[in-house]
Amino acid sequence: MKEVRANEEAFSWLPGPLLANESPLTGAEIDELRALINSASTTSDSRPTRPLPPIDTLLPYSQTLEKLFRRVTTEIATQGAESAQLIQILDGVDPPTAQRVRELCETLDGRVDDVRELEPHFQQLADEVLSGQADYLWARVAGLPALLDAAVQADSVVGHRDVHSSDTSGQALSVLDQLAAALEAGSEWKPGRFFKSEQQKAFEQSGITATIDGSPVSSASAARAAAEHVRALAAIRNAGTLLADLRIPVVTDGSRGFQINSLQSTLRALNQLRAVATARDELASTLRSISLSYPRVRSLTEASSIAGAAGAIATRADVEDARRELDALVRAVSIEFDRAPSPEGDALIRTLAAADTDLFATAGELYILACNETRDQIRLSELESRLSNVAPNLAKLVRSTANDEQWDGIGWGLEKAWAWRRAQEWVIDQHRTGREQELDADLNALDADIAQLTSQLAAASAWRDSLKRMTAIEVQALQTYRDHISNLGMGTGKYAEKYSSAARSAMIEAQSAVPAWVMPLQQVLDSIPAKPNSFDVVIVDEASQADITSLFLLWLAPRVIVVGDDKQCTPSEVSSGALDVIFDRLDLYLHDLPEHVRTTLTPRSSLFSMLRTRFGQVVRLREHFRCMPEIINWSSNQFYRDSPLIPVRQFGADRLPRSLIHMSKARSTQAKARR
Template sequence: MLGYLRDLARARLRPARDLAEHHQVLWLAELPGDVYVEADAGPGDVLFSVPVIPLAPPAVLEEFDGWLALRHWYRILRDLADQEAGGGHEVVLAAGLLSWRPQAGPAVHDHLLSTPVRIVVDGRTERIDVVLAGHTSLRDRELLSGQPAYRPADRVSDAVRAGRGFGLNSSVGDLLREWCSTAFVDGAFAGGDEAAAYREDWAPEPPGAALPAVPRLRLAPALVVRPPGREAVADYHTRMIRLLVNGTAVPEGLARFVAPGGRPHVKHIAETGPGTTQTFLAGLLVLGMRVVVATSGASASGALRAALPPDLAALTVADPAVAADTAEALLARAAAHDPGRHGRHVAALAEREAAADRDVAELRERVGEAETAEATDLGSGYRGGRGELDERLRAEAPDLAWLPVRPDLPPGPPISRAEAAELVVLLAEETPGRKARTAQRDVDPGALPSAPYVRTLIEAEAAAAERAERSGTDLSRRLRDLDVTRLARLDGCASVVAAALRDVGLDGHPGGWNPADLAARAFGDALAHRRPLVWSRVAEMAARADWARRAVAGMGGRRVVLPPGEPDLRRLADAARDLRDYLDGGGTLKRGPLRSAAQRQAEALLGGATVDGEAPTTPELLDLVFTDLMVRMSCQELQYVWDAAGISFPVDPPPADRVIRFARAHARLARVRDAMPAVEETKELLRLSHLSVPLGHPLQWHGYASALASALEGLGVDRAAADLAALRDSIGPVDGDDPPELGAALDAIDARDAAAYGRALGALAEARHERARQIRCEELLGRVRAVHPDLANLLLATDGDDVWQARTRRWDEAWAWARASARLAGTAPSPAAEGLRASLAEAEERLRTVRDDLTSARAWGAALARLAGLDLASAVSASAAPHEVVPAWILPLWRIPDTLPPRPGSFDVVLVDGEHGAGAEALFLLWLAPRILLIGPSGPELPVPDGPAPAVALPDTLQGRLTPTTSLFTLLTQDPEPSPGGDAPEPGAEPEPGAEPEPGATRPDPRAAAPPAPREPVPPPRPAPPEQRAPASPRPEPPGQVRRGRSIVSYKRPELVEFVGRIAAREPDLTDEQIVELAARLLGCPEDEALLVGARLRYAVEAYRSGQ
């Protein structure tokens, strides 16, 4: 398992070799001139400080750059101080920038030396101090491993571990020069170049600078923000593996973790308060425990130690650089320790604590009575006594005191919560360009011509110009010079002719016309004035063709057959007409000599003609025969005139078909002749215009028409240009108060760029939106400034800060708090009540002081009692290691391997103050102590490591339980698989009567005491009475009744197993932890036994599960 954890630590975060891989690099050379860097600062000393910067900029312009630089650094360091409390990164002072691009392997551009720093915000002045904390480390192996030219500088590494090269001390330069002379193999670089050159140079590295082929080393100090390293953790696991190989026993914590069904001693405190960690730490020190506290970083370690009482803090180390001094002070005090006198001192402090507690209780009662008498109403829900209100306002101050207190504030804020959130966004997005929008005229892009319309005009102009250019001729140019009115008349005539030609099917170029087409011949002859009489005669026959068409239609489709041969149509027509008249007059058809003259004249018709197969013996049928004969004669006449014009029609079709063809031909001829007046008018107009244009042939007419169309296209270009000019004039000229986007729109029209005009309209809409937002911003800010100028200045000075998102959510509450604070400050307190409050404050301070003293005295007593068993003389002479003397170490989690040796079980308890992205590789904590106290909520699953998967396989019992993505808290608190064995003995259980005590049994059991609550005295450790031996029976009788309030030590183990078994049987859905919690509530044991109650009940549950 340790091999797996070692590989996992190496894969979790690969070492960075380039400054670009760090979160942030702050070069000390860029600090403002007002900030002094203390180069001789030692461990725990301040490297430099940045005072709190006024929100308002200086009135003197020359001081503005310095103010801006100080504000920039202050905000960066303040953010780092806030972020470091949450973990996830560390801040170090880096020195010795190594730049090198070797021929093989990755380039190196990072610092050799790094010293952890803490960023501390002074609670009173808000000054930010950068404090050196921890040992300096040399990173040459990490940066240069695998390089053939590199030779580990062991002597330099030993010097760094001995304290040389700390921070920016004068020894840093000497140490880096020595490293340059020893870190590379002789002759590693061609040309006899020096192996490495060092310069005492603070200048920052220019971005993008090329790396040299020969190593170059500069001081170049900087604050570097980077993820916590894991290489030391991997080496720590390697050292633990070596110890196991050499015969070292597996520590209890790891043994319980890897055992099937086993579980280490872990307590998880998920819900925490501000003082949870220091409270537990103080309680454990009172019990004489040796403790390691794993924090998120150096700042968190320093803050935790600073929160302890000074005398108690003397038992702890948060900065490894001062560990030797702390251990020496402890040994010196142990040598002079008098247990009896110390016990009397503790007893006296306990009496003083009891008296101070009584005084506080009495004063609180009197203050409560006085506040009831002077209850006041500050508005907005702030009602009550002055002390109650003052305490409430102080409690709410951390979340609401960002709003400046100002007298005479109205009951409600000038803008609502939603408007405040809007104002914060508007200020964060404010730019100089947007601020200038309010001085510009409001231009609505919707009132301007739309982009599609402008595009249509531009494209129409371009198309007209292109067509005019493509079809332009000498004639078109001459026609374009004519008067517009005359051109319009010529266009009208040409349109009439074109419509007529189109109707008769003669559109297009004349070269494609059929020369035999009657319309083409008629149009050509008309243009050339050929055979006008012939075409006049043809045109005159149009009436005859129309009569024949109507006559055929009147016959209703009746079929008339004439006698065979080639009869005389005129004679037959006359005979048919006379016979019809005879019959209409009452005559009848007879035979023989009695036949009338009309009948004898029509014998040929009666004997050879038929109408639909019947002989024409009635007037109606004779009418049809007469009409058919007249139609046939009309066709003969029409055929004659068309033949004279050179147009032939077939004579074989039936009369009805011939009539239709003649009627259609005459209609086309009439359409051509209708267009001829327009042709003549055209000739006249051209003559009047002094243009000699021959129009005697269809080709000449077509050429003229094309030239006229081209001339008209030219006029279209002028019209399109005029439309665009009118459109531009409608927008108007650009004035000084117009937005620049309006000028861009006009320029786009002038450039005939439709896309640019569309973009200009979009930009104009955005400009109008910006103007509206700026007006809104100034309106909201003006409303705030009119009521609260300080708040308006604060909004302006900190615009863009992320904290405003949370602040605006409590806008109304903060306003009410500021108003109540101002009103309370302006309310004159009652002298008597104020005196009582002052007395109460003094009494509470005395109580806190005496409690701190009592806690510290008890912790010192326990620590000195442990040291009393050591041979102090030999310990001092042998220079005992600090980790063997100092009882409590407060260290960043990933700095523990650099500070504490892997000595199994060298501590009693490990407190993990927050998970901070730790995974399974942090299980090395179980090597140091058998018990772990987890403080804070569990985090989410971790991301997959960057490096390769661990090469060492896990044991089967840990498969699925220990994964690269499982967080530390989840790993230690999840329920393991139940073991198949029987009852397991409880670690640390009370010995049976008569049994020999185990070594170290005189030390108080850490599970038997709960850390004191805040501001409460820590109870002294008291030995637990031994349990009575259980009766020698297979199963003891269960207790008849559980009495609440009994001490947990009064219960025998079988009783607790039976008790939790009954709970599990009654509530089968409960988890083991829920059973423990329910059993603890039912037992109601004393509060100071909380840890012991939880431990014994867990072992009872484990025994119950094993026996099922």
């Protein structure tokens, strides 16, 4: 007390009450709390109660994010109306189909470039083929490779020999071919006028002049060379006729090899035209499966325009991939931000979805500031909550005077000031009125708890020991005993005696398993074998209601405790005349007992009265636990005046008012009953 008063001036600045023995905050934490209060903004209170997710763990590196933004915002450039129409058709198409169209456009673009390098008449023919104006004539071009093959094969037979023929017509080819076949079959060339073959005669009559390396034809190999020479030139001439309608010139002068080489170049150019048409048809077939309004290609210009969409398709695919990647990132970030919502987080998600680099950078800076502010607010709330839970007035003082410089000197003395205030509060509490009664009540409550726990512990220990020593045979006997007693019921059935006997048989094994058996009197003989000292102790409750037939209980144990009240109901009433026979038999069979003892052995006597007569020592139980004092006091005054009952049960503060009913006209209708 003296020490509390001595330090009052130094430590009384710390307001009470204090609800803990030690301060929840140190001096450094008090200073931290003051700094957080002073730096808090007007929006701090609206911050979420959990930290905002850090963006550095949710977003990729800035360079990666900027690259993703550029991909998303890339503009898709088109080269013409057909290209723009194709891009529009592909809107919403699945990625594999878009990739297929892109590949077809790239193929068509390459084929168009090849044709652009050809001579103008080939480009003009390409337009006619693509537009369908030369469908029939173009179909005839299919026979051109066979003519070229025939010319090449014939030229390979001639080889490097210098062959000349004055006539290269079809008729000349027939004459030369027949001459070569005859000579190859074994016919000989006859230089004279006689014995010439028909083929030689036809050759000489045709007037054809054919030389091989400057020498006239006179052998089978020479005839064959001349025939193949004419065959090659005829094939080239036929090719020229076939291509004349398509306005494609074919070289028919110069050496045979030069003409064949020129025809090969022409066929190569025509194959390039065919490749353009094939690429166009494949693209059209794919586009037709997507939309019937696909752009038609009828010229090289249109083909070049729609083929130029390959780059746009690739760009579009990359843009869509980037958008999907960005959308997945936005969803992932949104899920984390939803756990701690904030305006800055919402703005960051919007700018992220918009792929705007500048706006996103600004939103990111604001979000980082919000993260720091939220972190400080959470820390402030934590410190202030810890302090206000045990020292609410001190918490209010710190908040209201956070910027006061006096805290710099006294904050570090918080521990001593706290100890002084707790001591001062303890002294005041110990001297207040009613403290002694509270301590007594607490002690009584603890005693009651100890008593209850002790009884529960004793019961649990008893059950544990009983179950530990119980054998399988005893468990089986207990189960069968329960079943037989259940089947016995009221004991009046046809098989009541059978079930009663079975229960007694089970009891022989089950009796030792249970420390104490509780059962009504009428069930004892049905359950317990009639053997002396079957139990250590028999306790009979309400013994004043048990008649003389209950004396067998004394046979079952060496010690018997009877509990009863002679003021309560006795066994069944017996008429006076019925006692005459009973007294006569008592005098006849129990004449050796004293008369005052013998006379108590009648149906009018209870077990309690008989044993009280035999054993004079009676323990009086005066405490009454059941009724309210007003009720039991009537019985106490009526029957127990020499030793009044002590009511233990008391009414509480929520007791209802008593209601008394007075019966002014009550009358007696029977000798032993009232209404």
